[in-house]
Amino acid sequence: MKKRLSILWLLLVAGMLIFVACSDDGKSVDGDPDTEDPGTSEDETPAEPVTLTFYNADGEEKSFDDPVAQKITEATGVILDISYPVGGSDETIPLMIGSGDYPDLIFAKGDIGMLIDAGGVMKLDDLIEERGDNLKAMYGDQIDRLRNSLDxxxxYQVGTYGVHNEHLETSGTFQIQLEVLRELGYPEITxxxxxEAALTEYAEMYPEINGEKTLPLSLLGSDWRWLITVGNPAGFAGGYPDDGQWVIDPDTGEAVYKFLKEEFYEYFKWLNGMNAKGLLxxxxxxxxxxTYISKISSGRVLSVADQNWNLYDARYALIDAGMEERTFAPLPVTLGDDYVHQGLKNYGFAGGWGISISSTTEHAELAFDFLDWMASEEAQILVNWGIEGEHYEIVDGQRVLFDEVRERMNTDGDFSKETGVGYYIYPFPQWGTGATxxxxxxxxxxxKEQVIENQLDAEKEALAEYGMELWIDWFPQQDELQISNHGAAANFSIPAGSDIQVIQQRADDITETRITQAILADPAEFDKLWDAMLVELEEAGVDKLNEEMTQLTQNILKLWSGDVE
Known part of the structure; x- marks a missing residue:
């Protein structure tokens, strides 16, 4: 899924985790701070910069010439020539394989299995052992989560997500306008x-906002975002963590295609009722x-169920228009009081996706040294903070962003792209937001202090009314939730051409079409349509899909345990 990158949220969702070198409870780089930082490769950078081609499946059109990019080139001798999937096309990797023409570096997301099977990417084990000091220090005892399979x-890849998790924000939950909370006296909504009651009451009070019809809840189910605004919120409401299309038993690894679960039926029946009542x-x-972003930017959409990174443009537009009160607060909403929201779930290092080096590159060692340097302390400070004297200064030994820089971070959607600050965190190797x-x-x-400082005045007012410092205070806390031993199933590398890949695609096509129809149908028809969908899934081989995914999950649990011969 193509993300619109921006510093404010990238720094939060790109890996909100405490860095540990070789233990689970440390917070800083392993070793004596006075010893030589393993961050810089002993090999000298090229006398002249070398251009490495880089395909970024989540990329966007941009040249590698911003101030941070220039500093990266100075340190590594590398200039990145970045390509990306034009128009959201997912055919780029198959075309690479068909032609045998690979860029030097590849971020393939879930298509990495196809590249491995085709021999299109290098195995990195020896390079990591011989010259990957930064990567070894960064991943520590979680390095097994980078491994491909038991067989x-x-x-074959490194990067994408931070190594240890510490949430300061949530994303993907239901979100409601701050103004709705204020007008209704700051009610508890869990x-x-x-x-539904809050949306109904406010919409009846204000059927129009800024001269346009009020929209109590808006979703974006017309493209791939169906998965994040329609499918995923159903799982959150049912008390499930985000495992993509799966519900997985954390102890046994048993996997079930999630739309078979009763909680999903209950959620979509509720959404069908919302539509029938004119609230959707x-x-x-x-x-x-x-159009979706335009509606939200107008201030007339009271609530959404979406990832923060998908709402950047609307948030900035609302702020620019002086409608901070029309921005959103996240809600720990579930089907009922018996369900526990998993918004602060600790998935550990997610593994799965990362950047690979092609088997055809003429610059294998330089490409690897570049990735290893990106894991160094020097690089991590640069990509997160920018350039000393330009973006931040040292005050009493501490980095402090210039006021105008922090202001632009919070209000200007183009800041990251123009300056490079925050732009090169994802999908590169990264320590995590909580690292020191x-x-x-x-x-x-x-x-935590900076997140509080960055809050809009309308947010601070609402939080004070609820007696909270952060929105995460509203949610079940991380130490109350079981740590995931399998990471997040959405990031699993699915073998190309496997039953999982083939049957899941078939199942996903069925559920997206049939659930949409059921939501929009007359409520009297909902059960019949739902039952018909279940029959279609059975005929498509969903039982076989569950068996195969269970086996894959159990294999990953074994692989990540280090118990591999």
């Missing part, structure tokens, strides 16, 4: 019933992304 436990935007399954450097300072710009 082929090699490491169930779908309370959520009637264009939720037809409008484009631009060798001097004990946060490696990223977002600490």
């Amino acid at each position: 082929d436990p090699g490491i 169930t779908l019933e309370e959520f 935007d009637p264009e939720s399954f037809t409008h484009t992304y631009d 450097d060798s001097n004990g300072q946060s490696i990223t710009v977002n600490t």
Whole structure:
């Protein structure tokens, strides 16, 4: 899925984790801070910069010439020539394989298995052992989560997510306008019933906002975002963590295609009722992304169920228009009080996706040294904070962002792209948002104190009314939730051409079409349509899909345990 990158949220979702070199409870780089930082390769950088081609499946059109990029080139001798999937196309990797023409570096996301099977990417184990000091220090005892499979436990990719997790924000939950909370006297909203009641009451009070029809809830189900605004919120409401299309038993690894679960039926039946009552935007399954963002930017959409990174443009537009009160607060909404919201779930290092080096590159060692340097303390400070004297200064031994820089971070959607600050965190190797450097300072710009300082006035007012400092205070806390031993199933590398890949695609096509129809149908028809969908899934081989995914998950649990011959 193509993400619109921006410093404010990238620094939060790109890996909100405490860095540990070789243990689970440390917070800084392993070793004596006074010893030589393993961060810089002993090999000299090229006398003249070398251009490495880089395909980024989540990339966007941009040249590698911003101030941070220039500093990266100075340190590594590398200039990146970045390509990306034009128009959201997912055919780029198959075309690479068909032609045998690979860029030097590849971020393939879930298509890495195809590249491995085709021999298109290098195994990195020897390079990591021989010259990967930074990567070894960064991943520590979680390095096994980079491994490919039990049959082929090699490491083919590094990066994408931070190594240890510490949430300061949530994303993907239901979100409601701050103005709705204020107008209704700051009610407690933790169930779908309370959520619906709040939207109904406010919409009856204000049927129009800024001269346009009020939209109590708007979704974006017309493209791949169906998965994040329609499918995923159903799982959150049912008390499940985000495992993509799966519900997985954390102890046994048993996997079930999630739309078979009763909680999903209950959620979509509720959404069908919302539509019948006129509380759901009637264009939720037809409008484009631009139209969706335009509606939210107008201030007339009272609530959404979406990832923060998908809402950047609308948030900035609302702020620019002086409508901070129309921005959103996240809600720990579930089907009922018996369900526990998993928004602060600790997945550990997610593994799965990362950047690979092609088997055809003429610059294998330089490409690897570049990736290893990106894991160094020097690089992590640069990509997170920018350039000393330009983006931050040292005050009493601590990095402090210039006021105008932090202001632009929080309000200007183009800041990251123009300056490079925050732009090269994802999908490169990264320590995690909670990591500290060798001097004990946060490696990223977002600490609890900074998140509080960055809050809009309308947010601070609402939080004060609820007696909270952060929105995460509203959610079940991380130490109350079981740590995931399998990471996040959405990031599993699915073998190309496997039953999982083939049957899941078939199942996903069925559920997206049939659930959309059921939501928009007359409520009297919902059960019949749902039952028909279940029959279609059975005929498509969903039982076989569950068996195969269970086996894959159990294999990953074994692989990540280090118990591999």
